[in-house]
Amino acid sequence: MEMEELIQETKVYNCVECGKCNATCPISWFEAEYSPRLIAKKALEGFIDVREEKIWSCMSCQLCSDRCPLEVDYPKFIWGLRAEALKYGIEEAAYVNELEQLFLDGEMDKDIGIVREITAGKTSVEGQDGGIVTSLLTAGMEKGLFDSAIVVHREDGFRAKAIVAENVEDVIKASGSKYQFAPTVERLVEAIIEGGGKRIAIVALPCSIYGIRRIQKVFSDVELYTIGLFCFENFSFDLLNLRVSEILEVDLGLADKIDVKKGKFVVYIEGEEKSCDVDELQEAVRESCVFCTDFTARLADISVGSVGSPDGYSTVIIRSKKGDELLGLLKDLETTSVDRNEIAKLAQLKKKRGVEKLEEV
Numbered sequence: 466m467e468m469e470e471l472i473q474e475t476k477v478y479n480c481v482e483c484g485k486c487n488a489t490c491p492i493s494w495f496e497a498e499y500s501p502r503l504i505a506k507k508a509l510e511g512f513i514d515v516r517e518e519k520i521w522s523c524m525s526c527q528l529c530s531d532r533c534p535l536e537v538d539y540p541k542f543i544w545g546l547r548a549e550a551l552k553y554g555i556e557e558a559a560y561v562n563e564l565e566q567l568f569l570d571g572e573m574d575k576d577i578g579i580v581r582e583i584t585a586g587k588t589s590v591e592g593q594d595g596g597i598v599t600s601l602l603t604a605g606m607e608k609g610l611f612d613s614a615i616v617v618h619r620e621d622g623f624r625a626k627a628i629v630a631e632n633v634e635d636v637i638k639a640s641g642s643k644y645q646f647a648p649t650v651e652r653l654v655e656a657i658i659e660g661g662g663k664r665i666a667i668v669a670l671p672c673s674i675y676g677i678r679r680i681q682k683v684f685s686d687v688e689l690y691t692i693g694l695f696c697f698e699n700f701s702f703d704l705l706n707l708r709v710s711e712i713l714e715v716d717l718g719l720a721d722k723i724d725v726k727k728g729k730f731v732v733y734i735e736g737e738e739k740s741c742d743v744d745e746l747q748e749a750v751r752e753s754c755v756f757c758t759d760f761t762a763r764l765a766d767i768s769v770g771s772v773g774s775p776d777g778y779s780t781v782i783i784r785s786k787k788g789d790e791l792l793g794l795l796k797d798l799e800t801t802s803v804d805r806n807e808i809a810k811l812a813q814l815k816k817k818r819g820v821e822k823l824e825e826v
């Protein structure tokens with residue numbers, strides 16, 4: 466896509482330089498030189514250089530576009546600039562690899578990232594797929610590794626809301642997958658600013674972990690434990706609710722649990738189980754997800770997901786000493802073997818889709 470066309474399509478020409486995107490963007494709060502407003506302005510003035518590192522600061526959280534008064538689709542605009550950067554041989558992988566070297570320590574696997582240990586695990590704690598995330602957070606909090614944890618609660622039915630959990634009860638309330646994006650990084654940044662560098666754990670999607678590592682790079686005082694969730698794609702709640710009510714004739718807001726397994730989207734509601742193909746929900750997928758290439762949360766201290774494990778277990782990938790330390794707290798951990806090929810296959814598929822979509826821009 467030519468620059469002029471990209472500017473038109475993403476409505477960058479609407480920009481009035483109000484600066485709301487900068488005020489909203491968790492990355493620009495820490496990376497002083499990163500300014501979505503300025504990047505939009507430079508593009509409008511014809512001075513944008515797609516070889517600048519700045520265009521790789523964005524983590525596609527869409528907070529700026531949600532709050533832009535002139536409907537500028539800034540994340541899509543950034544993906545368009547990245548597509549241009551590809552023509553100069555500049556790829557996302559270079560920035561991810563730099564962060565991997567900085568924060569992680571283990572053997573490199575080209576598909577699933579740095580690995581110190583990989584296993585399928587479950588604990589006695591009730592939670593989705595083995596209760597691993599809940600167990601890690603409660604154990605870390607009880608042993609004093611961190612004072613709070615950024616997690617996602619349900620609100621208004623099944624809408625995801627990122628919160629700062631200060632106690633084990635709030636951590637337990639967050640168990641269960643939501644399959645929606647929630648602004649965990651925004652909550653983290655608020656917690657850092659308000660708490661002055663407390664020790665914090667965060668459970669987040671791969672895109673958010675990328676943003677967190679960029680923040681950590683310039684704000685090294687913060688003591689963080691990052692737990693990444695496997696993610697192939699994610700939904701916007703309002704669109705998902707609408708689509709699910711059309712296909713399954715249920716109100717997602719009343720669901721007890723939702724799950725994505727083997728290509729099916731499953732809703733557990735009023736003692737029943739209703740499901741449809743995930744492919745039928747494509748119009749509810751967040752726009753940025755189609756460009757995303759990270760399935761396994763390559764930059765997290767520990768990555769967790771159901772793919773590759775038997776029912777009732779979670780796959781757990783340890784990628785750093787902090788990850789080791791955290792997993793070591795689980796005294797009731799039961800383990801079994803992981804199907805590493807299954808994880809690699811999905812990771813390759815996601816990468817292929819992201820690269821192809823970027824080349825199409």
Ligand code: SF4
Nearest residue numbers: 480481483484486533
């Ligand atoms: S919020 Fe929208 S209009 Fe305001 S500076 Fe950012 S892109 Fe421009």
Ligand code: SF4
Nearest residue numbers: 490523524526527529
């Ligand atoms: S999408 Fe998120 S990270 Fe990217 S510029 Fe907007 S607010 Fe910042």
Ligand code: SF4
Nearest residue numbers: 672696698699754757
């Ligand atoms: S697919 Fe990527 S961009 Fe979308 S929510 Fe998952 S990690 Fe984030």
